[in-house]
Amino acid sequence: MSQATPSRDALGILQKDSQRLVDYFKQILSRYADAPARLMESIEYSLMAGGKRLRPALVLECCRACGGDGQSQTSALASAAAMELIHTFSLVHDDLPAMDNDDLRRGRPTNHKVFGDAMAILAGDAMTTMAFQILATDAAAHVVGALVQELASASGPEGMIGGQVLDMEGENVSLSLEQLQRLHRMKTGALLKASCRMGALAAGATAAQLAAVSDYGRHLGLAFQIVDDVLDVTSTPQQMGKATGKDAAKGKNTYPVLMGLDPSRREAAVQLQAGIQSLASFGASADGLRALARFVVEREN
Amino acid sequence: MSQATPSRDALGILQKDSQRLVDYFKQILSRYADAPARLMESIEYSLMAGGKRLRPALVLECCRACGGDGQSQTSALASAAAMELIHTFSLVHDDLPAMDNDDLRRGRPTNHKVFGDAMAILAGDAMTTMAFQILATDAAAHVVGALVQELASASGPEGMIGGQVLDMEGENVSLSLEQLQRLHRMKTGALLKASCRMGALAAGATAAQLAAVSDYGRHLGLAFQIVDDVLDVTSTPQQMGKATGKDAAKGKNTYPVLMGLDPSRREAAVQLQAGIQSLASFGASADGLRALARFVVEREN
Numbered sequence: 001m002s003q004a005t006p007s008r009d010a011l012g013i014l015q016k017d018s019q020r021l022v023d024y025f026k027q028i029l030s031r032y033a034d035a036p037a038r039l040m041e042s043i044e045y046s047l048m049a050g051g052k053r054l055r056p057a058l059v060l061e062c063c064r065a066c067g068g069d070g071q072s073q074t075s076a077l078a079s080a081a082a083m084e085l086i087h088t089f090s091l092v093h094d095d096l097p098a099m100d101n102d103d104l105r106r107g108r109p110t111n112h113k114v115f116g117d118a119m120a121i122l123a124g125d126a127m128t129t130m131a132f133q134i135l136a137t138d139a140a141a142h143v144v145g146a147l148v149q150e151l152a153s154a155s156g157p158e159g160m161i162g163g164q165v166l167d168m169e170g171e172n173v174s175l176s177l178e179q180l181q182r183l184h185r186m187k188t189g190a191l192l193k194a195s196c197r198m199g200a201l202a203a204g205a206t207a208a209q210l211a212a213v214s215d216y217g218r219h220l221g222l223a224f225q226i227v228d229d230v231l232d233v234t235s236t237p238q239q240m241g242k243a244t245g246k247d248a249a250k251g252k253n254t255y256p257v258l259m260g261l262d263p264s265r266r267e268a269a270v271q272l273q274a275g276i277q278s279l280a281s282f283g284a285s286a287d288g289l290r291a292l293a294r295f296v297v298e299r300e301n
Numbered sequence: 302m303s304q305a306t307p308s309r310d311a312l313g314i315l316q317k318d319s320q321r322l323v324d325y326f327k328q329i330l331s332r333y334a335d336a337p338a339r340l341m342e343s344i345e346y347s348l349m350a351g352g353k354r355l356r357p358a359l360v361l362e363c364c365r366a367c368g369g370d371g372q373s374q375t376s377a378l379a380s381a382a383a384m385e386l387i388h389t390f391s392l393v394h395d396d397l398p399a400m401d402n403d404d405l406r407r408g409r410p411t412n413h414k415v416f417g418d419a420m421a422i423l424a425g426d427a428m429t430t431m432a433f434q435i436l437a438t439d440a441a442a443h444v445v446g447a448l449v450q451e452l453a454s455a456s457g458p459e460g461m462i463g464g465q466v467l468d469m470e471g472e473n474v475s476l477s478l479e480q481l482q483r484l485h486r487m488k489t490g491a492l493l494k495a496s497c498r499m500g501a502l503a504a505g506a507t508a509a510q511l512a513a514v515s516d517y518g519r520h521l522g523l524a525f526q527i528v529d530d531v532l533d534v535t536s537t538p539q540q541m542g543k544a545t546g547k548d549a550a551k552g553k554n555t556y557p558v559l560m561g562l563d564p565s566r567r568e569a570a571v572q573l574q575a576g577i578q579s580l581a582s583f584g585a586s587a588d589g590l591r592a593l594a595r596f597v598v599e600r601e602n
Contacts, residue, residue: 035458036466043458093426098399098418117399118469121422125394125429126462132433133453136446145437145445152434157336157344161427165337168419 010295013288017057017080022048024081028134042115042123043130046088049106052299054224055087055195056080057292058217062199065279065286066209071140075202078138079147082131083195086155089127092120094164100246128155139202146201154194163187172251180253181222188228189221196220212278216289219275224296226268229254230261235301272297311596314589318358318381323349325382329435343416343424344431347389350407353600355525356388356496357381358593359518363500366580366587367510372441376503379439380448383432384496387456390428393421395465401547429456440503447502455495464488473552481554482523489529490522497521513579517590520576525597527569530555531562536602573598 025047032040063076095102095110096117102110112120135147153159163186170183196217200210232247233256247254255264275293279286326348333341364377396403396411397418403411413421436448454460464487471484497518501511533548534557548555556565576594580587 032458035463036470038470039458039463039466089426093422096399096422098397098422119466121394121397121399122462122466122469124426125390126458128426128429129453129457129460129462132449133457136450136453141446144449145442148433148445148449149437152430152437156430156434157333157340157427159430161423161430162336162340165340165420165423168423169337169339 009288009291013061013291014052014054014057014295017060018053020060020077021053021056021080021084024077025084028081028130038115038119039123039126042111042119043127045114046092046105046111046123047085047127049108051088051106053084054292054296055083055191058192058195058220058289059083059199059202061286061288061292062196062213062217063203064199065213065282065289066200066203066205067285068199068203072203075139075143075147076199078134079151079198079202080195081138082134082147082151083191083198085127085131085134086151086160087191089124089131090155090160090164092124092127096120099164099168100250102246143201143204147198150194150198150201154190159186159190159194160188163190167252170253173253175253175258177258180255180258183253184222184225185218188225189218192221192224193217208281212281213289215278216275216293219271219278220293220296223268223271223275223293226255226264226271227297227299229256230264230268231299231301233261268297310589310592314362314592315353315355315358315596318361319351319354321361321378322354322357322381322385325378326385329382329431339416339420340424340427343412343420344428346415347393347406347412347424348386348428350409352389352407354385355593355597356384356492359493359496359521359590360384360500360503362587362589362593363497363514363518364504365500366514366583366590367501367504367506368586369500369504373504376440376444376448377500379435380452380499380503381496382439383435383448383452384492384499386428386432386435387452387461388492390425390432391456391461391465393425393428397421400465400469401551403547444502444505448499451495451499451502455491460487460491460495461489464491468553471554474554476554476559478559481556481559484554485523485526486519489526490519493522493525494518509582513582514590516579517576517594520572520579521594521597524569524572524576524594527556527565527572528598528600530557531565531569532600532602534562569598 029040029044059080060076063072068076091105092111094100095105096112103113104110111123131151132148136144139147155161163183166183167187193214196213197210200213229247232245272293276290279289330341330345360381361377364373369377392406393412395401396406397413404414405411412424432452433449437445440448456462464484467484468488494515497514498511501514530548533546573594577591580590
């Protein structure tokens with residue numbers, strides 16, 4: 001288990017996995033030759049805008065950690081793409097004027113600023129259906145059902161979308177720490193944990209492996225959100241590629257607001273250690289996951 | 302093959318299938334006990350608002366026509382619910398101010414008029430994920446992949462959502478009949494045809510049966526849209542439960558505009574006959590489908 005230069009390791013992993021994903025996305029987009037060109041441009045605009053691609057990397061690294069073979073890697077790549085499509089659709093809809101009304105995302109104008117509100121809504125809708133289509137067509141037949149179930153349940157009313165509703169309802173309302181944790185477990189945590197689980201499912205993981213990466217994903221998800229909240233206070237828009245200081249402006253509940261900045265940072269570190277601890281039964285095959293966890297807490301954007 | 306009182310037969314089928322679906326929806330909605338209450342209210346509001354429920358009936362009747370047994374009927378019911386969720390999500394998003402900006406749907410205020418634009422967007426998003434989740438959890442394992450693929454492909458960039466983009470781009474632009482047919486084949490036809498195919502897939506249909514119900518669904522889809530366009534000209538909002546005359550007001554391309562009213566009606570009748578002809582190899586098991594086809598053309602709302 002390498003402890004040296006974790007962020008550099010993580011960046012290497014993110015870069016390599018991201019390149020695999022981008023190549024695969026190009027191939028996927030080319031399958032929709034009969035779709036309206038402007039719709040596909042809008043989808044491509046947001047899908048190819050970069051970003052850290054943390055979720056796909058978690059899928060691929062969890063598959064590796066669980067010893068996935070060649071066929072498993074194909075299912076994992078399909079899962080990684082499906083996950084990134086769902087994540088991207090949620091950003092496109094979240095940025096809409098009716099929602100967070102953001103102009104900037106990943107350093108570029110948001111989808112609706114370029115393509116209009118109607119097209120942004122439809123592009124988001126289309127990305128969702130594409131995510132499930134990829135699983136059905138590209139993942140191995142015996143894992144399709146489990147992968148669809150995992151992705152759908154993590155995205156839906158008890159997952160990401162439910163969390164967005166809680167986030168909206170929580171504006172200018174004081175939440176308890178417990179309520180805030182529920183919100184984040186759903187809004188951000190569900191997809192991060194599902195990314196880990198889908199990688200394991202693709203690999204045909206044992207129940208013990210699946211439980212371990214689920215725990216890892218849960219702690220990572222919490223750490224991720226705490227750090228996100230902290231960065232919204234301490235970073236500049238240039239660093240983040242999106243507006244900052246928005247949480248306070250919108251009266252959103254955050255860890256820094258509820259706990260203070262330094263206790264938030266300490267809690268992120270606690271979650272990081274717990275996440276790494278979850279991987280104790282894995283050997284060197286989980287070094288990538290350990291590096292990614294440290295990256296999540298140490299990142300500056 | 303009963304020719305008597307087709308509409309009455311169809312109404313009986315629609316009513317019976319609709320009741321089965323509503324009971325099932327109640328059970329499905331109860332599974333999301335941990336979701337935000339207001340989100341589930343918004344979803345239930347649109348899902349339980351009635352409507353003809355033609356698509357679910359097509360799924361169930363195609364499964365019957367192909368000789369589906371008990372387990373097949375369970376997969377078909379899951380498919381019917383998934384299909385209605387996708388159809389309903391598309392209506393909720395289509396009614397948004399950024400899209401068609403409609404105030405009335407199925408005789409009631411549209412979702413966003415009651416729950417706000419943000420919640421309507423999220424409710425639509427959630428319905429999509431729920432659709433795929435139901436297939437993964439409730440359909441028989443050996444057909445999940447095919448059903449997910451069918452639903453996703455019919456809904457996505459080359460299906461319904463792509464058709465909505467063409468519809469939007471076609472406003473105040475003159476389309477050829479061929480372009481209009483492509484638009485409708487995607488916007489409305491894809492889901493209607495997929496409803497038929499999912500019923501057949503659930504039943505474990507032969508290739509010949511699947512091809513026959515696909516043809517039936519294709520003709521039915523075209524007939525449905527022609528009649529929809531005609532009714533937008535000839536009906537009142539009271540009859541339709543939604544605004545009428547909107548196509549002309551928005552400069553939309555329709556069959557009556559391109560062909561005239563009477564030729565449109567004749568074309569619908571031609572499609573009806575072709576649809577029924579596609580079922581020639583089926584016996585009395587397809588009587589329900591024949592009745593539904595006649596209903597689609599003879600309906601007054």
